[in-house]
Amino acid sequence: MMQYWLMKSEPETFSIDDLERKGTEPWDGVRNYQARNFMRDGMRVGDKVFFYHSNCEVPGIVGIAKVASEAYPDPTQFDPDNAHFDPASTRAQPRWMLVDIAFERRLARTISLAELKQDPALADFALVRKGNRLSVMPVETAVWKHILGLEKTGRG
């Protein structure tokens, strides 16, 4: 059964433009167990993903991607020259996993965090809750549909 997700990326590091240009990208660098578990245990090929820009001028959802592989070990954990190198991880027992993410489309407009926060229908959505730092999270079907409904409305 199709599941929905949201994944955060800092656009200065990897933006929706970058994903559109490359087509498919290994979602490397995740070093949070909860986020890893969602990728490893939750995601299936074909699941849909909101692409979210974080730590930027207008944080918000900017596009839609899809899961393009099952989880496999994140190669950056083995590379001493990589910022995400993890000396405690081994190839026999890799600690960090990733999935490939494929571009699907941009949204017609950015649906900003500010807009999501002031929407009463999204009060329980983890993204808008105070202190949330999770970079990979599930999105309930109703929430997914509600947010997509915002795309064509109002501002932008």
Next chain:
DNA sequence: GCCAACGTTGGC
């Protein structure tokens, strides 16, 4: 750039 919130580490 600041800093609140949160996760991880390590001493005990």
Next chain:
DNA sequence: GCCAACGTTGGC
């Protein structure tokens, strides 16, 4: 196992 110190995330 507790918890203080530290590092990171990410909005503002």
